[in-house]
Amino acid sequence: MIRTEELLLNVGPQHPSTHGVFRIVVKLDGEVITEATPVMGYLHRGTEKIAENLNFTQIIPYTDRMDYVSAMTNNYVLVHAVETMMGLEIPLRAEFMRLIVMEMQRVASHLVWWGTYLLDIGAMSPFLYAFRDREIIIDLFNELCGARLTYNYMRVGGVKWDAPPGWMDKVRDFIPYMEKKLQEYDKLVSGNEIFLARIKGIGQYDAATAIDYGLSGANLRCTGVDWDLRKAEPYSLYDRFEFDVPLGTRGDCYDRYRIRLEEIKQSLRILKQAVEQFPQGGETMGKVPRAIRPPAGEVYVRIESPRGEIGCHIVSKGKAEPYRLKFRRPSFVNLQLLPKLLVGETMTNLITILGGVDIVVGEVDC
Amino acid sequence: MSEEQEKKDKPEEAPAVDPEREAKLKAAAEARAARQAAKEKAEAEAAEAASPEPKPPSPKQPQPDRLVALVRQAAGDDAIMESYLNELNGDMPTLVIHNKHWRSIASMLKEHDELRFNYLRNVSGVDYETHMEVVYHMISLESKQEAAIKVRTERDAASVYSATPVWATANWNEREIYDLLGIDFPGHPDLRRIMMPDDWVGHPLRKDYEPLDSEV
Numbered sequence: 001m002i003r004t005e006e007l008l009l010n011v012g013p014q015h016p017s018t019h020g021v022f023r024i025v026v027k028l029d030g031e032v033i034t035e036a037t038p039v040m041g042y043l044h045r046g047t048e049k050i051a052e053n054l055n056f057t058q059i060i061p062y063t064d065r066m067d068y069v070s071a072m073t074n075n076y077v078l079v080h081a082v083e084t085m086m087g088l089e090i091p092l093r094a095e096f097m098r099l100i101v102m103e104m105q106r107v108a109s110h111l112v113w114w115g116t117y118l119l120d121i122g123a124m125s126p127f128l129y130a131f132r133d134r135e136i137i138i139d140l141f142n143e144l145c146g147a148r149l150t151y152n153y154m155r156v157g158g159v160k161w162d163a164p165p166g167w168m169d170k171v172r173d174f175i176p177y178m179e180k181k182l183q184e185y186d187k188l189v190s191g192n193e194i195f196l197a198r199i200k201g202i203g204q205y206d207a208a209t210a211i212d213y214g215l216s217g218a219n220l221r222c223t224g225v226d227w228d229l230r231k232a233e234p235y236s237l238y239d240r241f242e243f244d245v246p247l248g249t250r251g252d253c254y255d256r257y258r259i260r261l262e263e264i265k266q267s268l269r270i271l272k273q274a275v276e277q278f279p280q281g282g283e284t285m286g287k288v289p290r291a292i293r294p295p296a297g298e299v300y301v302r303i304e305s306p307r308g309e310i311g312c313h314i315v316s317k318g319k320a321e322p323y324r325l326k327f328r329r330p331s332f333v334n335l336q337l338l339p340k341l342l343v344g345e346t347m348t349n350l351i352t353i354l355g356g357v358d359i360v361v362g363e364v365d366c
Numbered sequence: 367m368s369e370e371q372e373k374k375d376k377p378e379e380a381p382a383v384d385p386e387r388e389a390k391l392k393a394a395a396e397a398r399a400a401r402q403a404a405k406e407k408a409e410a411e412a413a414e415a416a417s418p419e420p421k422p423p424s425p426k427q428p429q430p431d432r433l434v435a436l437v438r439q440a441a442g443d444d445a446i447m448e449s450y451l452n453e454l455n456g457d458m459p460t461l462v463i464h465n466k467h468w469r470s471i472a473s474m475l476k477e478h479d480e481l482r483f484n485y486l487r488n489v490s491g492v493d494y495e496t497h498m499e500v501v502y503h504m505i506s507l508e509s510k511q512e513a514a515i516k517v518r519t520e521r522d523a524a525s526v527y528s529a530t531p532v533w534a535t536a537n538w539n540e541r542e543i544y545d546l547l548g549i550d551f552p553g554h555p556d557l558r559r560i561m562m563p564d565d566w567v568g569h570p571l572r573k574d575y576e577p578l579d580s581e582v
Contacts, residue, residue, distance in 0.1 A: 041561040044562070214485060295454065313501065333535060333539070
């Protein structure tokens with residue numbers, strides 16, 4: 001008779017497949033997980049507390065550092081919340097610039113996910129391809145605002161910098177390039193038997209669970225729930241463009257993978273239309289009072305970030321600083337289902353499922 | 367030498383400019399008068415428009431009315447402390463209720479056929495110094511009807527019934543609020559700190575929180 005006992009295994013906070021400093025403690029019975037407890041807070045910087053002593057323009061750089069893979073959408077949710085409170089009108093050119101950088105950011109963010117997810121599962125080279133193409137977007141952002149990841153690009157009332165001469169042409173050239181590359185990657189990876197065996201039917205849940213847990217983004221749409229805020233509650237200029245919301249049916253890692261790839265394609269479609277319709281002239285900053293003081297009251301605005309619904313809840317007392325600022329971070333909310341999903345799975349699937357959620361720890365901890 | 371020349375030139379040039387300048391002044395004065403008249407007219411029109419009816423009711427008005435009625439039905443007439451449409455936030459129906467009624471209202475909001483707020487999008491806690499509030503932003507994915515429910519509680523021994531049994535997503539959100547604001551959530555399955563270390567003293571987002579080391 002062999003004596004067996006449960007094993008408590010610590011994963012992270014420094015582990016390549018946790019994408020940052022996420023830690024999870026799992027109880028193992030042989031190879032099977034019987035309990036999983038996420039431990040967060042290793043990257044908690046108290047952004048919400050710091051923000052209470054800053055004015056709104058000063059808070060923008062802090063939003064860059066929440067979801068550092070998708071800083072543009074974070075910029076937008078904050079300035080959009082303040083603009084909603086103050087009832088500001090944004091010049092068309094500025095709004096176009098915002099939309100274009102946000103969609104480019106979505107492509108870049110999904111490329112990071114695609115590359116690192118395959119790396120987690122054991123495919124080395126896709127990571128290099130993904131980062132090569134993401135580099136083009138990052139170079140374009142660098143040219144636009146002088147930063148590669150933390151852009152601090154948007155302002156209440158518009159954007160800080162106009163597109164430099166020739167920039168829009170480079171974006172226009174990038175779209176067909178990326179479309180072609182995307183097809184290539186799809187052919188390269190998506191049909192791979194080993195890869196499919198690793199992700200098909202893994203981490204499955206149904207629509208009712210997804211809604212109950214407040215999941216958003218690809219994590220919600222993989223179950224077939226048609227809920228993309230760009231369509232459901234249009235903000236910015238999204239109601240001007242044609243695009244589809246890809247949906248899944250099974251709610252497993254494979255569906256989430258397909259959706260994210262398809263979303264890159266749809267983003268490129270939006271970009272193509274936006275570049276075409278981009279207004280010739282116009283301002284990049286609207287008329288904004290010298291001191292930005294939203295009226296007393298509160299507002300909750302939400303947009304679709306690459307990871308799901310990112311929201312900003314501002315309570316203002318009419319001062320230049322927010323009385324309370326709360327961010328609804330999609331990574332944090334999406335992660336809640338993880339302990340439930342992991343029970344009964346093997347250790348190898350832990351990596352597959354965690355990667356499929358697509359978290360950014362800067363956003364989980366805030 | 368050049369200064370002398372300038373002095374000489376000036377008196378000669380000045381009269382030459384004058385008629386043009388006068389014309390400009392006159393045009394500016396006319397424009398000012400026109401603007402003033404237009405402004406007065408606009409103000410008068412605005413006053414006229416505003417006086418008979420202060421503000422047209424929001425098209426969303428029936429929604430909160432029904433919401434209020436249903437909440438009263440579920441928890442009694444005194445359940446609602448305040449109800450209004452949040453104009454800043456696109457006329458979001460907002461209810462302020464006291465904690466003691468929250469437990470019965472929460473499940474009604476999710477399960478009632480007319481409301482079906484099945485998606486809890488955001489939970490945040492606010493320290494108002496006189497009292498505390500936990501704000502639940504919810505939406506029905508079917509009808510796209512939205513609501514913000516603000517549950518009020520005393521600041522000392524702050525406590526709000528947990529919504530986790532109703533919406534699973536409230537779990538970590540409430541843990542975060544407990545951690546950062548020190549609001550207790552009776553009925554929560556696993557109320558522990560989530561961001562700060564387990565042995566941390568105090569709740570950082572409270573307005574009277576004093577950091578251990580103010581230099582940091």
